[in-house]
Amino acid sequence: MGILINKSENIFSLQSKNTSYVFGVDSEGLLRNLYWGSKIQDIEDFDMPILTEVSTNDPVYEITREEYPVYGSLRYKEHCLKVTFSDKSRELVYKYSGYDINDDELIIKLKDSYYDFNINLHYKVYEQYDLIERYVSIKNNSNDIIEIEKIHSGQFHIPYEGLNFSNVHGHWGAEQQRFIQKVNYGKIVIENRRGISTHNHNPYFILDKDATETTGEVFFGALKLSGNFSGIIEQTQYGETLVQMGINSHDFLMELKPKEEFVTPAIIAGYSNSGFEIMTHNLHNFAKDNILRKGLRPVLYNSWEATEFKVSCDEQIKLAEKAKEIGAELFVVDDGWFGERHGIDNGLGDWYVNRDKFPDGLDPLIKKVKDMDMMFGIWVEPEMVNPLSQLYKEHPEWIYHFETRESDTSRGQYVLNVTKKEVKEFIYNMLDNLLSTYDIDYIKWDANRPMSQTDIEKDIWYKHIEAIYDIVRELKIKHPNVLFEACASGGGRIDYGILGIFDDFWTSDNTDAYDRLFIQDSYSYIYPIKAMRAWVTDCPNFLSKRVIPMKFRYHSAMMGTLGVGCNILKFNEDEIKLSQELIKEYKEIRHIIQEGDFYRIENTSKNNYSIYQYNKDGESLLFVFLPQSLIGHRGTNIKLRGLENNSKYIIRINGEELIKSGDYLMNRGLEIKLSGDYASDIIKINKI
Known part of the structure; x- marks a missing residue:
């Protein structure tokens, strides 16, 4: 078993194939981290060091490597949990009250010394992958409301200074640009405050001790959360580096009602003493084996760059016929098929088939696609609504807004308040009806703007993405064969929270084959290749204006799950022949690309x-x-x-x-x- 316990000393060791994560309870009842690194077999080797103050200005609470520091007492460091009780007390004083083991999961039970409030720290061991999963559940056993002002999923302690921190930065069209930053005194903060997604940073940490691909120590963790997250990396004054990750406390307040329990998003974390390669393989293999849907991803053709909003049934059929000719297995109609959708200013919310563009509905196109033995997919943006749409005219109260303020539009649209029961039901029913009416195999789910005017409830930032997760989970229960692609104005929704709920990631709207080498390289450190959609598109590229030979464009896109987005109706004979040859080659080798080690x-x-x-x-x-x-x-x-x-x-x-x-x-x-x-x-x- 991957959990060892020294009961006499209250010391716990999480043992994976090659690593150990060790912590224990000290004489004050504080939970203290003791070790994270290469495997140490004998738990009896560990004891609990006695801490002494450096001075009255450096109290023990500051020096203690707490597993889960809370707000209160002589703590001035970053804390993972801050609450306000009904009597307005804002201090937590936890005491260790025991543990439970459920299979390969250890639960450490903490309880406030005065209030009827429980904090349970969950640790799940994945021995084969050298990974642990951490999350926290809190329960209000009282008869009063408790306000949660901050809650992070965990804190990690690394016994080194001068580490290298790496993550990604970027913006639309330039996502997933890896950077490396030396950790020194002061704090590094990565975060998202946009609600919908972020192209700027990603919810993970990598800290290394001058590692290479195959040498050196690497500590890492990925948060299973889309939307507003925060990560804090700090080199302390006492010779260590700590990391916290969890829900962003920016504009956040959650009411925990009597008898109510809340469970945080989890962090998947691990350690490698052999560089980044081991980290990547452990995460990729874990995702492929435990999270992602089984089976190879199909070769996709998407109509967007060929037609943009000028969608028509006849033109889509011509594209589908040409897509079949070059070897595509999935034909996806992108934006423009519904409502009065002729540009970005109208249509969102009115999810009926536009009869001018499809006089007999979608059935003739879908029948043609199916008769050619291809799968059929379609684009949607369910979280959004245009001001000019019929839906908004009927339900202006469904958007995020303040009654006394004019709501922002971005890309000509508002964000629907998916946390409202009626809105959530509308989106589910709309998609269920679409999938029940038509023989659809693939949904490309887009989200093209951040949230704003989020109403008076400050937990909406978190509840929004939970509602999205719920909708897709329920749809996949009823429509188990449908594949879902997560797109957020490009690569904004790439994280372990949405991975497994959705099946594909749209990596970036930047389809320039040269730029994609950098984007895909950075993506590969944490996320599995099998979920990385990559397209071949026309040149000059719409973003870079760069002209790149078709063979290079195909090879770049073949590094992930291959898609084609060119206007294939304009292909000459040589381009058709080359496409046929390279798509055929991809089909022969994709099992290695999608399911192999990278x-x-x-x-x-x-x-x-x-x-x-x-x-x-x-x-x-x-x-x-x-x-x-x-x-x-x-x-x-x-x-x-x-x-x-x-x-x-x-x-x-x-x-x-x-x-x-x-x-x-x-x-x-x-x-x-x-x-x-x-x-x-x-x-x-x-x-x-």
Whole structure:
């Protein structure tokens, strides 16, 4: 079992395959972290150090490495929980009151010393993946309301200073740009305050001690929450670094009613002593095995860039026929099929088929798509409404608003208050009716603006995304074969909270194949390749104005779940033939890409190669990109990863076949040289 307990000392050890996470209860009843790192088998080795004050200005509460610090007493550090009781007391004083074990989950029970208020810390061990899951449940056993002002899901202690913190920054069209920041004195805060999504930061932390892909210590955690999150990273004055993550306390207040319980979103966390690669594999494998829907993702064609809002049945049928010709398996009609939707200013909320565009409804198009043995998908933006829509005219009270203020429009739309029972039911019923009426296999769910004027209830920021989760969960129960894609004006909703509720992530509206190499690289550190939608689109690219050869565009998009968004009606014979060849190739190798192990390979050349590897059951792929050949036009030496030392492998490259041993390929490596600008290649390596 992954949970060890020294009952006489009240010390607990969470044991995974290669790691240990240890904490215990001290003589004051405080829960203190003792260790997080490589596996230590014997729990008897741990004892509870006695803490002494540095001075009266450095009290014990400040120095104590508390598992879950609360507001009150001589604590001036970051706290995870702050409440106000009915008598207006704002101090928590917790005492340890025991533990429970349910299978592979440990529950530490804390109780306030005066009020009838329980705090339960939950720890679930995933031994095989070297991961632990942490969350907190709080329960109001009193007869009065307790106000929750702040609640984070957990705090982690790392016994080092001078660590490197990495996350992503960005904005629309430039999401998932990885940055590395040295942790020093002061606090690093990452957060979202927009409610709907954020393109700026992502709800995870990576802290490393000068790690590389394959060496060094890495501590990491990903929060299972879409919407308003916060993460705090702080190097303390006492020789350690701490991390907290949870619901953002910005404009947040939640009433915990009598006998009511609240459960926080969880954090999936882990440790690697062998660099970022192990972190990535553990998270990817956990997601593929435990979160994501089983089965390979289909090759998608989306009509947006071909038609934008000028949707018509005849034009969509022509696109579907051409999509089938090049090898697509799923045809998706994007925005513009419903209501008076001729641009961004109208239609949202009026989810009926536009009869001018589809005189006989969607059935003729869907029948044509199905007759060609393709799946059918459709775009929706259910959380939004346009002021000009019929829905808004009938229900102006359904949006987030203040009675005395004019509500903001952004992209010509309001945000519906999904926390209202009637609004939530409207969205569910609308989608259920759509899925029940038509033979739809795929829903692309978009959200194109942040929230504002969120009314008087300050827990709406959190309840909004919970309502969205609920709607999709219920729809998938009734329509279990429908795939859902999370899109938020691009890559705003990429997180472990929505992963598994939705099946695909739209990674970015930026479909430039060169830019996508950076976006996809950053994404890969935490999130599984199987959920990463990537499209081939037309050139010049609408955003970068860059012209990139089609082969490079396909290879870049083939690194994830392949989609095509070009106006394929304008393809010439060569473009159709190349598309057919590359889509056929993708179908032959996608099981390796979507379900295999992913490696970011070091480039040893002065030329700016980008190199990635995928392994699955003796099959390997190398994706090699050279966006621009620099002076010297050098090749690169590629040392492969994850092969078997004593096995032989056949390498197919440049129309030739080589046979090499696994230890040769991993230690000596392959000499690869690409020529020209926007050169790319996929090299296949198979165990003999």
